Amino acid sequence: xxxxxxxxxxxxxxxxxxxxALGVMRYGDQxxxxxxxxxxxxxxxxxxxxxxxDAPIVESFADAYAAADGEVDALxxxxxxxxGGFDESWRGDVRAAIxxxxxxxxxxxxxxxxxxxxxALADEHGVDLVDVREPDDDLTVATGASGDVDADVVxxxxxxxxxxxxxxxxxxxAAARERGIDAAFxxxxxxxxxxxxxxxxxxxxVSDFTAGxxxxxxxxxxxxxxxxxxxxxxxxxxxxxxxxxxGILHGSMADGLVLCHAAGREVVHGYESFSLxxxxxxxxxxxxxxxxVHETSVVAGALNTxxxxxxxxxxxxxxxxxxxxxxxxxxxxxxxxxRIVDGIVAAGLGEDA
Amino acid sequence: xxxxxxxxxxxxxxxxxxxxALGVMRYGDQxxxxxxxxxxxxxxxxxxxxxxxDAPIVESFADAYAAADGEVDALxxxxxxxxGGFDESWRGDVRAAIxxxxxxxxxxxxxxxxxxxxxALADEHGVDLVDVREPDDDLTVATGASGDVDADVVxxxxxxxxxxxxxxxxxxxAAARERGIDAAFxxxxxxxxxxxxxxxxxxxxVSDFTAGxxxxxxxxxxxxxxxxxxxxxxxxxxxxxxxxxxGILHGSMADGLVLCHAAGREVVHGYESFSLxxxxxxxxxxxxxxxxVHETSVVAGALNTxxxxxxxxxxxxxxxxxxxxxxxxxxxxxxxxxRIVDGIVAAGLGEDA
Numbered sequence: 001x002x003x004x005x006x007x008x009x010x011x012x013x014x015x016x017x018x019x020x021a022l023g024v025m026r027y028g029d030q031x032x033x034x035x036x037x038x039x040x041x042x043x044x045x046x047x048x049x050x051x052x053x054d055a056p057i058v059e060s061f062a063d064a065y066a067a068a069d070g071e072v073d074a075l076x077x078x079x080x081x082x083x084g085g086f087d088e089s090w091r092g093d094v095r096a097a098i099x100x101x102x103x104x105x106x107x108x109x110x111x112x113x114x115x116x117x118x119x120a121l122a123d124e125h126g127v128d129l130v131d132v133r134e135p136d137d138d139l140t141v142a143t144g145a146s147g148d149v150d151a152d153v154v155x156x157x158x159x160x161x162x163x164x165x166x167x168x169x170x171x172x173x174a175a176a177r178e179r180g181i182d183a184a185f186x187x188x189x190x191x192x193x194x195x196x197x198x199x200x201x202x203x204x205x206v207s208d209f210t211a212g213x214x215x216x217x218x219x220x221x222x223x224x225x226x227x228x229x230x231x232x233x234x235x236x237x238x239x240x241x242x243x244x245x246x247g248i249l250h251g252s253m254a255d256g257l258v259l260c261h262a263a264g265r266e267v268v269h270g271y272e273s274f275s276l277x278x279x280x281x282x283x284x285x286x287x288x289x290x291x292x293v294h295e296t297s298v299v300a301g302a303l304n305t306x307x308x309x310x311x312x313x314x315x316x317x318x319x320x321x322x323x324x325x326x327x328x329x330x331x332x333x334x335x336x337x338x339r340i341v342d343g344i345v346a347a348g349l350g351e352d353a
Numbered sequence: 354x355x356x357x358x359x360x361x362x363x364x365x366x367x368x369x370x371x372x373x374a375l376g377v378m379r380y381g382d383q384x385x386x387x388x389x390x391x392x393x394x395x396x397x398x399x400x401x402x403x404x405x406x407d408a409p410i411v412e413s414f415a416d417a418y419a420a421a422d423g424e425v426d427a428l429x430x431x432x433x434x435x436x437g438g439f440d441e442s443w444r445g446d447v448r449a450a451i452x453x454x455x456x457x458x459x460x461x462x463x464x465x466x467x468x469x470x471x472x473a474l475a476d477e478h479g480v481d482l483v484d485v486r487e488p489d490d491d492l493t494v495a496t497g498a499s500g501d502v503d504a505d506v507v508x509x510x511x512x513x514x515x516x517x518x519x520x521x522x523x524x525x526x527a528a529a530r531e532r533g534i535d536a537a538f539x540x541x542x543x544x545x546x547x548x549x550x551x552x553x554x555x556x557x558x559v560s561d562f563t564a565g566x567x568x569x570x571x572x573x574x575x576x577x578x579x580x581x582x583x584x585x586x587x588x589x590x591x592x593x594x595x596x597x598x599x600g601i602l603h604g605s606m607a608d609g610l611v612l613c614h615a616a617g618r619e620v621v622h623g624y625e626s627f628s629l630x631x632x633x634x635x636x637x638x639x640x641x642x643x644x645x646v647h648e649t650s651v652v653a654g655a656l657n658t659x660x661x662x663x664x665x666x667x668x669x670x671x672x673x674x675x676x677x678x679x680x681x682x683x684x685x686x687x688x689x690x691x692r693i694v695d696g697i698v699a700a701g702l703g704e705d706a
Binding site: 141142143144202203204205206207208209210211212236237238239240241242243244245246247249250253271273274275276277281284285288289292293 | 494497561592593594596599626627630646
């Protein structure tokens with residue numbers, strides 16, 4: 001939530017194995033007061049990640065609360081063990097946060113609201129346990145209302161899972177705002193939801209409501225901005241996750257698509273017997289599938305070059321990708337998203353309605 | 354379930370407003386002992402629907418049980434009020450069935466298992482309350498295993514919702530069996546599940562598990578048959594339901610597709626501001642989207658001509674549809690599915706492995 005004063009729990013994992021924590025710190029509007037990591041207590045954030053806003057790293061919630069003079073609104077769980085369980089070594093900190101009147105925000109598979117002790121304690125202290133993976137229970141089927149919002153809608157779509165769609169979306173919003181465009185991020189996954197402080201976890205909703213859960217978000221904020229950037233999920237030809245991708249594509253009724261790819265990726269991540277088709281085929285697939293519902297086209301590309309050796313090779317890879325896709329492209333992490341926003345603006349999107 | 358001795362509840366609605374009852378009676382392998390309809394007690398099924406197996410229509414479960422000499426395994430709820438609620442006027446019959454040791458099978462949104470009285474009574478009498486809309490809780494993401502089953506897989510895909518995909522699937526299975534092909538129906542919706550006596554309600558599963566819930570069924574029976582016919586849902590360009598369609602398309606890894614259409618349909622049912630593209634475009638969309646995961650093509654067409662005035666006009670409409678799609682086609686209700694099976698067999702599908 002904007003300006004929420006937060007403490008992030010990242011015990012024994014900050015910074016390299018604390019992806020959620022880093023995502024919230026880099027892209028969230030929250031006001032970070034401290035990081036909990038018992039292995040690095042006494043250090044500061046800038047000792048490990050120089051380009052993020054600084055804050056102390058402390059051992060426990062009690063220390064964080066003291067360091068912040070009690071000015072804390074929420075504790076965020078910024079790490080996830082394999083399997084998404086709750087680590088019992090965190091219980092004391094979570095309990096202390098609740099007792100101090102703080103909400104607790106978690107993207108774990110384990111729902112804090114289903115933990116009898118924590119739920120009772122939260123109730124007693126009048127605070128919220130926010131399980132961001134748990135969908136609202138009033139979601140329903142799409143009506144087609146996404147097409148009626150005032151904002152232009154851009155959706156990041158991928159050649160695969162794990163190619164950087166969330167990061168690209170957030171960098172596009174940041175670069176658009178730099179240009180004075182009133183842009184907002186629409187999250188669809190748990191890290192995005194923790195960063196944004198709201199949103200529906202699309203991969204957890206009832207399959208019939210996939211498009212409806214996206215529409216629900218666009219309708220909620222679509223008249224308050226000029227550009228919405230929807231975080232895509234999966235890929236339209238993913239053997240397991242394409243349903244989610246397709247529901248987001250039609251539910252968002254995007255006016256423009258940003259195609260995201262990871263340099264060098266040739267097979268589906270985790271499903272290596274399935275090859276990725278050429279980039280040009282993705283353009284046909286996404287546009288062909290979207291158009292009968294809402295006219296759109298790929299207006300820019302985002303290439304993740306994290307596995308490319310050096311800047312020169314990355315620049316070359318981005319140029320080749322832009323050429324294949326026939327649109328402006330950039331690596332939003334290495335280069336920033338300015339060239340991507342060029343493509344969005346060139347398509348007439350993001351202007352004052 | 355095959356040979357299950359059943360009574361179907363259809364109070365005040367048999368036959369015209371009892372679609373689920375008629376579906377089970379027409380296509381199920383169950384052994385029907387009686388229909389409950391208090392408005393038509395004393396009549397027989399053949400008085401109203403001459404081409405179905407005959408059975409008495411009675412006022413209450415007690416009468417049905419007596420008429421069947423106690424040879425009843427299950428009570429099926431064969432009607433659904435708008436909204437899918439439970440009509441309290443049925444409670445006495447459901448209670449009587451449970452007390453007689455019968456399972457109760459329901460496709461209502463209202464889950465019988467969550468009705469405290471009925472759940473306790475079922476527990477006491479050791480019978481099952483089968484809510485077919487409730488997904489198994491051990492579903493998970495697809496692994497790609499559908500591609501490995503021995504059977505050839507055919508999927509019915511649609512130009513829209515409500516064009517007759519379930520009926521086409523069931524008629525294809527019947528026509529294939531007539532030719533000696535060991536074919537089986539794979540249900541994906543609640544009526545199909547009641548007819549088949551098993552299956553996952555794909556539109557109710559967590560969106561991330563859409564493809565996985567289809568795979569789960571194919572793996573369960575795919576090595577026991579030569580041809581599986583998967584009931585499709587929605588359409589790949591439906592503004593609300595395309596996620597379900599896409600998940601079934603990739604989760605089934607179909608070897609052949611049967612394109613289903615309703616004669617005269619020009620806009621999306623219930624979403625009339627969205628036009629249907631030409632038939633040829635659906636071929637490109639379905640094949641283009643499926644092929645990167647599993648090579649397939651449209652091998653036949655099913656045209657629903659229920660709104661066409663007479664047989665001559667229907668024959669003409671079917672011929673025009675076959676021409677547009679470039680494959681053999683039929684109205685499976687008016688003509689039977691023989692020509693559709695011709696297309697399936699011509700593609701080399703359904704033969705002994």
